[in-house]
Amino acid sequence: MQPLSETVPAGLSDTFAPTHWSVVLAAGESQAAPENARAALAQLCQTYWAPLYTFVRSRGYSVHDAQDLTQSFFAYLIEHKIYARADRQKGRFRSFLLASVKNFLADAADRERTLKRGGAQNFVPLHEEQAREAESLFQTHHGTSNEDRLFDRSWAEALVVAGLERLRSDYKHQGKEQLFNELRIFVAGGADPLPTYAQLADRLEITESTLRSHVTRLRARYRDALRAEVRRTVDTDAQVDNELRELLHVLTQA
Amino acid sequence: MGTPLAPGVAVCSVCGEPLNAKGDCLACLLRTGLEEKAVESRPSALAFGDFEVEQHADGSYRELGRGAIGITYVAADKVLRRRVALKVINVPAAARGSQAVRERFLREARAAATLRHPNVAAVFQFGASPDDTHCYYAMELVEGETLGARIRRDGPLNAKEALEMAIQITRALVAAAAHDLIHRDLKPSNIMITSESEAKVIDFGLAKAITDAGGEMDLTRGEFVGTPSFASPEQFGSGSVDARSDIYSLGATLWFALTGLAPHFGKTLEEIRDRKTRDDLPVAQLAARNVPEPLVKVLRSTLAIDPGERPASARELMEVLKSCQRKLTRHVGVPYDKPALRTEAFTRALADAKACASDPGSLQALFEKAARKAAAAPKKPFKENWAYLQTMLRLVRAYCRGEYRAVSHDALVWIIAALKYLVDPFDLIPDKTPFLGFIDDASVVELVKDKTRRTLDDFMKWETTGRWRIKE
Numbered sequence: 001m002q003p004l005s006e007t008v009p010a011g012l013s014d015t016f017a018p019t020h021w022s023v024v025l026a027a028g029e030s031q032a033a034p035e036n037a038r039a040a041l042a043q044l045c046q047t048y049w050a051p052l053y054t055f056v057r058s059r060g061y062s063v064h065d066a067q068d069l070t071q072s073f074f075a076y077l078i079e080h081k082i083y084a085r086a087d088r089q090k091g092r093f094r095s096f097l098l099a100s101v102k103n104f105l106a107d108a109a110d111r112e113r114t115l116k117r118g119g120a121q122n123f124v125p126l127h128e129e130q131a132r133e134a135e136s137l138f139q140t141h142h143g144t145s146n147e148d149r150l151f152d153r154s155w156a157e158a159l160v161v162a163g164l165e166r167l168r169s170d171y172k173h174q175g176k177e178q179l180f181n182e183l184r185i186f187v188a189g190g191a192d193p194l195p196t197y198a199q200l201a202d203r204l205e206i207t208e209s210t211l212r213s214h215v216t217r218l219r220a221r222y223r224d225a226l227r228a229e230v231r232r233t234v235d236t237d238a239q240v241d242n243e244l245r246e247l248l249h250v251l252t253q254a
Numbered sequence: 255m256g257t258p259l260a261p262g263v264a265v266c267s268v269c270g271e272p273l274n275a276k277g278d279c280l281a282c283l284l285r286t287g288l289e290e291k292a293v294e295s296r297p298s299a300l301a302f303g304d305f306e307v308e309q310h311a312d313g314s315y316r317e318l319g320r321g322a323i324g325i326t327y328v329a330a331d332k333v334l335r336r337r338v339a340l341k342v343i344n345v346p347a348a349a350r351g352s353q354a355v356r357e358r359f360l361r362e363a364r365a366a367a368t369l370r371h372p373n374v375a376a377v378f379q380f381g382a383s384p385d386d387t388h389c390y391y392a393m394e395l396v397e398g399e400t401l402g403a404r405i406r407r408d409g410p411l412n413a414k415e416a417l418e419m420a421i422q423i424t425r426a427l428v429a430a431a432a433h434d435l436i437h438r439d440l441k442p443s444n445i446m447i448t449s450e451s452e453a454k455v456i457d458f459g460l461a462k463a464i465t466d467a468g469g470e471m472d473l474t475r476g477e478f479v480g481t482p483s484f485a486s487p488e489q490f491g492s493g494s495v496d497a498r499s500d501i502y503s504l505g506a507t508l509w510f511a512l513t514g515l516a517p518h519f520g521k522t523l524e525e526i527r528d529r530k531t532r533d534d535l536p537v538a539q540l541a542a543r544n545v546p547e548p549l550v551k552v553l554r555s556t557l558a559i560d561p562g563e564r565p566a567s568a569r570e571l572m573e574v575l576k577s578c579q580r581k582l583t584r585h586v587g588v589p590y591d592k593p594a595l596r597t598e599a600f601t602r603a604l605a606d607a608k609a610c611a612s613d614p615g616s617l618q619a620l621f622e623k624a625a626r627k628a629a630a631a632p633k634k635p636f637k638e639n640w641a642y643l644q645t646m647l648r649l650v651r652a653y654c655r656g657e658y659r660a661v662s663h664d665a666l667v668w669i670i671a672a673l674k675y676l677v678d679p680f681d682l683i684p685d686k687t688p689f690l691g692f693i694d695d696a697s698v699v700e701l702v703k704d705k706t707r708r709t710l711d712d713f714m715k716w717e718t719t720g721r722w723r724i725k726e
Binding site: 133136137140153156157159160163164187188189190191192193194205206207209210213219222223226227230241244245247248251252 | 280281288314344
C-alpha cells in the first residue's frame with residue numbers, strides 16, 4: 001500500500017511540473033515568488049539528490065560526511081539564493097548544480113558556515129533507501145569514471161528512474177501495473193533477450209496485434225514522461241533533445 | 255560501447271551497454287526519449303469467418319466488453335452487410351487442437367442459434383478459427399447499456415420498472431424453454447436495456463459453450479459455470495441444472511435491480527456458496543428500499559434454496575409476476591411507481607457530477623461542498639445519500655487520476671469514510687482498483703474511525719439492518 005503522503009505531495013501542485021527550473025530561474029530574476037522557487041527547487045533537489053551525493057563522494061568524503069555535505073549544499077543554495085546567479089543562457093539545472101556544488105566544496109569557510117547553519121534545516125529530507133542506492137551507484141562506478149562523468153551518469157539514472165516511476169504510477173492508477181511490469185523490458189532493455197511477440201502474447205493470452213499496440217503505446221508514453229522530466233530541468237523545450245543527447249553521449253562515449 | 259565495465263556488470267541484450275543495479279539499460283531508456291513521436295502503427299484487420307472487427311480512427315479495435323476469457327467487439331458481417339456483436343473466446347494453449355472442446359462449443363452454439371425472440375439477442379453465426387486459437391459467435395448488436403451499468407449510473411430501479419424488466423426476461427425464458435435451452439449465467443451484465451427500455455438477454459445458452467472453449471474456468475472452479483453472486487445454489491454442485499436455476503438467477507438479478515446489491519456476496523466461490531445455502535435472505539435491504547410486500551414474496555420464492563420451492567417453470571414464473579403486477583396496480587398506498595432513489599436532489603447532484611467531468615473548477619467546488627456537508631452533520635455523515643455517494647465516487651476517481659492533488663486531507667478522509675462505512679464497495683462500485691488501496695490502508699482507517707467515530711462493526715450493522723445506527 002502506497003502511503004497517503006506519497007500520493008498527495010504536500011504543498012506542490014502538478015502545475016509546477018513542466019516548468020520547475022523555469023520557476024527557479026524566474027525567481028532569480030525577481031519575476032516569480034521566492035516561495036514558489038523554493039518549493040520547485042526542493043522538488044528538483046529531492047529527485048536529483050543521488051548525483052550530488054556521488055559527486056561529493058568522488059571528492060573523497062566519507063559516507064556520512066558526504067550525506068551531511070549534500071544536505072548542507074541544498075540549504076546553502078536557498079540561504080544564499082545561489083539560484084539567483086543561475087545563467088539563463090546556459091539554461092540547464094544539471095550544469096547549474098554541478099558548478100554550484102564545485103564552488104561549495106571549494107569554499108571551505110562557506111562550507112563550514114553552512115554546515116553549522118543550513119545543515120540543521122534539513123531542507124531536503126534524506127531517505128535511507130535513497131542514500132543506500134546512491135552509495136551503491138558510487139561503489140559500482142567510481143573506479144571507472146571521473147567525477148564529472150560519475151555525476152552525469154548518476155543524473156541520467158535519476159532522470160530515467162523519475163520517468164519510469166511517473167509511467168508506472170500512471171499504469172497503476174489505471175489498474176494496469178502488471179501489464180507495465182510485463183512490458184517494461186521493451187523500454188528498459190535488460191540482460192535477457194527480448195521475448196518474441198508471439199511468446200509473450202501467448203503467455204498474456206492476448207492477440208499479437210493487441211500486444212504490439214500495448215508496446216507501442218507504452219514506448220510513446222514513456223517517451224513523453226521522460227521528456228517531461230527533462231523539461232523540468234531545462235529552461236526551454238528546445239533544450240530537451242540536447243540534454244538527452246548529451247547524457248547519452250556521456251554514457252556511450254569511447 | 256565505450257564505457258569500461260566494472261567486473262560483474264551485466265550488459266543489455268539490445269544495445270550492449272552496461273545495465274544499472276536494477277538491471278535496466280540507461281542508454282536504451284535515454285534513446286527512447288529521443289525517438290520521433292511514435293505513430294502507432296495501425297493494427298492489421300482482425301477477421302473471424304465472415305466477420306471483420308471494426309476499428310477506431312487510431313486503428314484500435316472497437317470493443318464492447320471484455321471478460322476473463324474473451325472480448326466482445328463490434329464487427330461487420332461482410333456477407334450480409336450488417337453490424338454485429340462478435341464475441342471472441344481465447345482458447346488456452348492446453349485446449350487447442352482438442353476436437354472435443356471444438357465439438358462441444360459448436361454444439362452449444364448451434365443450439366443457441368435456434369432461439370429467436372424479441373427479448374433475446376439473436377445468435378447469427380459461430381465458428382472456430384482454423385488454428386484453433388479462438389472460438390467466436392456473432393450476435394445481434396443491441397444499442398443500449400447493460401442493466402448493471404444502468405444501475406451503477408442511475409441507482410436502483412423502482413418496483414414498477416424492475417417488475418416490468420423481470421417480465422420481459424421471463425418472456426425470454428419461456429421462449430428458451432421451448433428449445434430446452436438454459437442460460438446458466440443470467441445476471442445484470444448479460445441483460446441489455448435499449449433506449450426504449452426493452453430488455454434483451456445476451457449470451458443465451460452459451461455460458462457453458464464459453465466455459466468449455468475457455469477451459470481455464472474449469473481449472474479454478476471445477477465444473478462451475480456462471481457468475482457466483484447470481485448463480486443458483488445447485489450450480490455450485492456437480493449435479494445437473496434445469497430451468498429453475500435460471501429462475502433463481504432472475505430472482506437475484508431482480509434483487510440487484512431493486513437494491514443495487516446482490517443478495518449474497520463474498521470474496522471466494524466457497525464463501526458465496528456457503529452464504530447462499532446457509533444464510534437467510536437479507537430482506538432488510540428490501541425494506542430499506544420500500545420494496546412492496548408482493549414483490550418481496552416473489553423474490554423469496556424465486557430465491558428459494560431448494561429448486562422444488564421455486565416456480566417450476568418460466569411459464570409459472572410469468573403467472574407469479576403478472577399476479578404481483580396486478581396486486582401492486584390495485585393496491586392503493588403502495589409507492590409502486592415512486593422513484594426509489596431518484597429524488598430531485600439526486601437528479602440534481604447527478605447532473606452536477608456529470609457536468610463536473612468536463613469542468614475541473616466545478617468539480618473542486620462540488621468536492622468541497624460535499625466535505626462541508628459531511629463536516630456540518632458529524633452525527634450522520636452522509637446518512638444514506640446516494641447522490642452524494644455517487645458524486646464522491648467520481649471525485650475519488652478524479653483524485654486518484656491525479657487531477658485533484660490539492661484536495662484537503664480531511665476531505666479525502668470523509669470520502670473514504672463514506673466509501674468504507676456507508677456503502678459496500680464490492681457491490682456498488684464497478685471499478686474498485688483506484689481506491690481499494692485507500693480503504694485497506696491502516697492509517698487511513700484509523701483516521702476515518704477517529705473522525706467519524708464509526709467502526710467496521712457499525713458498518714456491518716448498517717449493512718445487515720439496512721439502517722445506520724448512530725454510535726453515541
